[in-house]
Amino acid sequence: MTLRACRHRRAGTAAALILLSLLLSACEQPDMANQPRLDTYQSDSGFADGMAARPIPEGTVHRDQALNERPTHNPAPINRGTLHRGRQQFEIFCAPCHGRNGSGQGVIVQRGFPAPPSYHLPRLRQASDAHFYDVITHGYGVMYPYASRIRPADRWAIVTYIRALQLSRNARIDDVPEALxxxxxxxPP
Structure with a gap:
């Protein structure tokens, strides 16, 4: 064996021993395995109230708590801004299937995709705002969920716009204020 090979072998062995000793020295050190801690109801002078248990931080949720709790009614204000935002979002996400007027004859349907129901059907005119919000969020039938694509406030704006579409199709002269x-x-007709 040459001198160079012998030195190389000794250096490799030394490096392996150093690495092994570092790894073994970290295992089960008393300070690492048994760190000082406080039990829940133990007193502690480190806090002003003298208790180890701390209040739950605001915004903390329980692991079984639903994170997407929603109102049962539409919280969006009914105004021009909400309708405008609802129309924008509707035309991006809903109109390809439901059509721009909500009749269920969007461009995707014209190319062979199954037609969704018209928003103007009596059962959908009577459906709650929460129903439309849930369908947008979780999907329904062949419609996939939009929860990851549409913000909750925009979902409510879409619901507001759907209601405007339904009203526009089924409006009566008595629904218009007398002055207008x-x-x-x-x-013109």
Whole structure:
């Protein structure tokens, strides 16, 4: 064996021994395995109230708590801004299947995809706002969920816009304020 090979072998052995000793020295050290701790109801002078148990931080949720709790009614304000945002989001995410007027005849349907129900059906006109919100969130039938794609506030804006579509299709002259009715009569047919 050459001198160079012998030195190389000794250096490798020394490095392996150093590594092994470092690894073994970290195992079961009293300070690592048995660190000082405080039990829940133990007193401690480190805190102003003298207790080891700390209050639960605001915003903490229990592991079994539902994270997406939603109101039972639409919390979005019904105004021009909400309708505008709802229309934008509807045209991006909903109109390809449901159509721009909510009739269920979107461009995807024209290319052979199954048609969703029209928003103007009596059962959907009577459905709650929470129903539409849940369908947008969790999907329904062949519709996949949009929870990861549409923010909750935008889902409620879409629900508001769907209600506007339903109202526009089924509006009666009695639904229009008395002061605005003459303007409707002046409009061309």
């Amino acid at each position: 009715r003459p303007r409707l009569r002046e409009a």
